[in-house]
Amino acid sequence: MTTVHEQPTARPASADLSVWPASATEPRAGDLSVGGVPLAELAERFGTPVYVLDESEVRDRCRTYRDAFPDAEVLYAAKAFLCRAVARWTAEEGLGLDVCSAGELELAVTTGFPPERIVLHGNAKSPRDLDTALRLGVGRIVIDSPSEIARLAAAVGPDGHQRVMVRVVPGISAGGHEKIRTGTDDQHFGLSIADGYAQHAIARLLDQPQLRLTGLHCHLGSQITGVRPYLAAVRRMVGLMARLYDQHGLVLPELDLGGGHGIAYRPGDRALDLTALARRVRAELSDACATAGIPVPRLLLEPGRAIVGPAGVVLYRVLAVKRTGGRVFLAVDGGMSDNPRPALYGVRYAPRLIGRHSTAAPARVTVVGRHCEAGDILAADVELPEDVRPGDLLAVPVAGAYHLSMASGYNLVGRPPVAAVRDGLARLLVRRESLEDIRGRDVGL
Numbered sequence: 065m066t067t068v069h070e071q072p073t074a075r076p077a078s079a080d081l082s083v084w085p086a087s088a089t090e091p092r093a094g095d096l097s098v099g100g101v102p103l104a105e106l107a108e109r110f111g112t113p114v115y116v117l118d119e120s121e122v123r124d125r126c127r128t129y130r131d132a133f134p135d136a137e138v139l140y141a142a143k144a145f146l147c148r149a150v151a152r153w154t155a156e157e158g159l160g161l162d163v164c165s166a167g168e169l170e171l172a173v174t175t176g177f178p179p180e181r182i183v184l185h186g187n188a189k190s191p192r193d194l195d196t197a198l199r200l201g202v203g204r205i206v207i208d209s210p211s212e213i214a215r216l217a218a219a220v221g222p223d224g225h226q227r228v229m230v231r232v233v234p235g236i237s238a239g240g241h242e243k244i245r246t247g248t249d250d251q252h253f254g255l256s257i258a259d260g261y262a263q264h265a266i267a268r269l270l271d272q273p274q275l276r277l278t279g280l281h282c283h284l285g286s287q288i289t290g291v292r293p294y295l296a297a298v299r300r301m302v303g304l305m306a307r308l309y310d311q312h313g314l315v316l317p318e319l320d321l322g323g324g325h326g327i328a329y330r331p332g333d334r335a336l337d338l339t340a341l342a343r344r345v346r347a348e349l350s351d352a353c354a355t356a357g358i359p360v361p362r363l364l365l366e367p368g369r370a371i372v373g374p375a376g377v378v379l380y381r382v383l384a385v386k387r388t389g390g391r392v393f394l395a396v397d398g399g400m401s402d403n404p405r406p407a408l409y410g411v412r413y414a415p416r417l418i419g420r421h422s423t424a425a426p427a428r429v430t431v432v433g434r435h436c437e438a439g440d441i442l443a444a445d446v447e448l449p450e451d452v453r454p455g456d457l458l459a460v461p462v463a464g465a466y467h468l469s470m471a472s473g474y475n476l477v478g479r480p481p482v483a484a485v486r487d488g489l490a491r492l493l494v495r496r497e498s499l500e501d502i503r504g505r506d507v508g509l
Contacts, residue, residue, distance in 0.1 A: 327370050
């Protein structure tokens with residue numbers, strides 16, 4: 065049964081909830097609610113680990129992008145996290161969708177997402193990816209390598225038509241970690257401007273009449289917190305558009321600057337200023353096009369993490385407390401199987417004790433997962449009450465992006481469920497992966 069809760073209207077001044085969903089409140093000390101629903105109650109109802117997604121936060125962030133970029137096409141990057149509900153929310157809020165596989169594409173379209181508002185990309189698209197995109201009628205396909213031109217033209221056929229973009233590498237280093245910087249010439253994404261590969265591929269593409277080139281695409285990286293890299297990208301992309309106009313008389317109506325917009329994971333972390341980004345990118349694009357003597361193209365943006373990341377919370381239960389080597393370890397019932405990001409990128413979080421009020425002094429602890437890996441650390445050297453004990457609940461904010469979407473089947477523990485909260489109501493969006501699910505895939509006997 066779904067329970068309706070009264071939503072507190074104020075949060076105590078002492079509670080630092082700056083990186084939590086806007087609906088987060090602490091009605092009583094130790095009691096934290098999101099979307100009007102106590103998190104401890106969600107842990108009891110759905111078990112742990114469990115992801116909690118604030119629907120209003122997702123929708124509000126979609127609207128923030130639409131308001132900041134009223135003349136642009138905003139595409140939600142599905143790789144951050146996709147389920148049927150999120151596909152519907154983003155569609156209803158007027159966003160398009162950026163997908164990287166046939167799986168993401170089919171889930172969205174079968175949910176009712178308009179295929180003409182979907183863009184498919186990826187550096188190594190499979191035949192199934194391309195066939196599915198053509199069958200379902202996606203709006204654009206982003207070409208990432210020269211070999212895709214011939215493959216896609218053959219799949220479209222002589223009488224067909226498909227709108228495409230070309231992913232260009234602008235030669236800009238940006239992003240929060242070297243493993244998530246994708247705009248440099250030494251990466252395996254896109255086609256470089258510097259060595260002429262992009263220009264050569266575009267010339268080949270123009271010989272394929274069934275492929276209609278609508279614009280250029282670039283993506284610089286992830287967790288970018290400053291505006292400057294995007295301004296540099298605008299200048300280099302417009303420079304290429306100007307050269308294409310001079311060489312081929314080509315006027316491209318679209319420019320996709322990708323996503324990678326950085327968010328705060330802990331209080332005090334820097335986040336990208338969306339208002340400043342919108343203002344300065346528009347000005348830079350207008351000036352660069354005026355200097356180059358070409359029309360201003362329509363912008364496309366692909367935020368993913370910045371929309372769904374801050375809307376998510378993950379709940380864990382403490383299984384063990386261990387004091388060894390001068391350190392305190394709290395082991396929880398999840399880990400790198402439901403959040404590999406700390407192991408991959410060294411990401412740091414700010415977990416919080418919920419479900420009871422502790423008056424104990426804070427202590428430095430490391431929250432670790434249940435897997436037999438030295439790198440299975442969810443939060444290193446964080447402050448929690450020194451009396452945290454087995455059975456306690458921990459909540460980790462900013463867990464909406466790249467958690468479940470990157471979750472694995474390690475140790476066959478099963479992936480956690482996703483529950484949505486809004487206006488005092490909670491409902492299940494994605495059920496927990498069961499042992500029956502896992503056994504059902506194992507058909508080798």
